[in-house]
Amino acid sequence: MKKRSICYVLILLSVLLTACSAGKKDSGSVRYDYSSTGESTGMSADNGKGSDVGYTNSVDTTAAEEPKNAASGEMDNQSTSNNSDTNRKRIRKIDLSLETLEFDKTQKVITEQIQKSGGYVESSSIYGSKAEDRDSRSAQYVLRIPADQADSFVEIMGNKMNLIHKEESSKDVTLDYIDTESKIKALKVEQERLLVLLEKATKLEDIITLEDRMSTVRYQLEQNASTLRTYDNLVEYATITLNIEEVLRISPPESRSNGDRMKTGFTNSLLNMRDGFVEVVIWFVVNLPYIVFWGIIIGLSVFISIKVYYKKDKKASPIQKVNSISNPKEEEKENK
Numbered sequence: 001m002k003k004r005s006i007c008y009v010l011i012l013l014s015v016l017l018t019a020c021s022a023g024k025k026d027s028g029s030v031r032y033d034y035s036s037t038g039e040s041t042g043m044s045a046d047n048g049k050g051s052d053v054g055y056t057n058s059v060d061t062t063a064a065e066e067p068k069n070a071a072s073g074e075m076d077n078q079s080t081s082n083n084s085d086t087n088r089k090r091i092r093k094i095d096l097s098l099e100t101l102e103f104d105k106t107q108k109v110i111t112e113q114i115q116k117s118g119g120y121v122e123s124s125s126i127y128g129s130k131a132e133d134r135d136s137r138s139a140q141y142v143l144r145i146p147a148d149q150a151d152s153f154v155e156i157m158g159n160k161m162n163l164i165h166k167e168e169s170s171k172d173v174t175l176d177y178i179d180t181e182s183k184i185k186a187l188k189v190e191q192e193r194l195l196v197l198l199e200k201a202t203k204l205e206d207i208i209t210l211e212d213r214m215s216t217v218r219y220q221l222e223q224n225a226s227t228l229r230t231y232d233n234l235v236e237y238a239t240i241t242l243n244i245e246e247v248l249r250i251s252p253p254e255s256r257s258n259g260d261r262m263k264t265g266f267t268n269s270l271l272n273m274r275d276g277f278v279e280v281v282i283w284f285v286v287n288l289p290y291i292v293f294w295g296i297i298i299g300l301s302v303f304i305s306i307k308v309y310y311k312k313d314k315k316a317s318p319i320q321k322v323n324s325i326s327n328p329k330e331e332e333k334e335n336k
Contacts, residue, residue, distance in 0.1 A: 089174045100160075103246040145240050154166075154240065197210055
């Protein structure tokens with residue numbers, strides 16, 4: 001019994017010793033992990049140095065690689081954003097209100113610039129004629145100019161004429177364009193499958209059904225293809241609307257100071273008075289035949305009415321004389 005108890009004690013001691021040694025190893029490993037973070041310098045000579053060197057090398061390499069990765073990520077993002085911007089489908093519209101002193105020369109300039117830019121006129125309308133007042137003519141042009149030439153065309157129009165108002169809008173149709181393309185691809189696949197089935201079909205009913213579906217698919221293909229062509233035209237060519245008016249003088253730019261505003265207003269008032277007087281003279285000269293005609297008619301009518309009135313007065317005067325002779329008392333009274 002004593003031998004067994006001694007054996008048990010020895011076994012327990014050995015277990016405790018192994019546990020203690022394991023605990024020391026674990027504490028050493030924990031100390032190694034803790035010291036590897038660089039927060040403690042009290043490491044063992046062998047394990048500490050090796051671990052410290054290996055860890056710091058790994059930290060340095062990752063620290064050096066992170067900026068590179070970040071820079072490459074930014075470059076990738078910029079490149080993708082640039083690609084996405086270039087691949088966007090945008091419909092651009094620009095409206096310009098312009099003034100000109102030389103209407104005929106302006107029309108020639110517009111025609112020349114349209115030909116140089118490679119655009120075309122979608123619609124145009126001109127109001128007034130050269131025989132009328134100088135500032136009565138106006139025109140409206142709806143132009144289709146290539147998108148890459150639109151800005152230069154607008155700049156030239158602003159330099160050749162006086163720009164009063166500019167309005168610009170843009171519509172993004174990228175999603176609609178992609179949806180239409182995907183529909184076309186799906187319809188083409190369906191068309192190919194229908195052709196295969198039509199070759200294999202033997203029953204008349206199946207052939208009729210397949211041909212009906214084929215006609216529907218072809219119609220949808222043509223419709224979607226037409227939509228894509230319309231989008232391409234609207235995206236490749238900007239729509240520029242020009243509203244041009246012929247004026248006697250160019251409108252001055254707006255000023256914010258009160259002195260400039262008073263000066264401009266006073267000058268405009270004088271010019272308006274001058275223009276009004278000129279317009280009155282022009283109106284008088286233009287309508288002079290009507291004035292002479294109606295003046296003659298009115299003068300004759302007045303002359304005739306006066307003449308008729310005097311004739312009536314002369315006819316009435318003898319009766320008054322007879323009455324005066326028949327009443328001598330009244331005549332004496334008149335003499336007195």
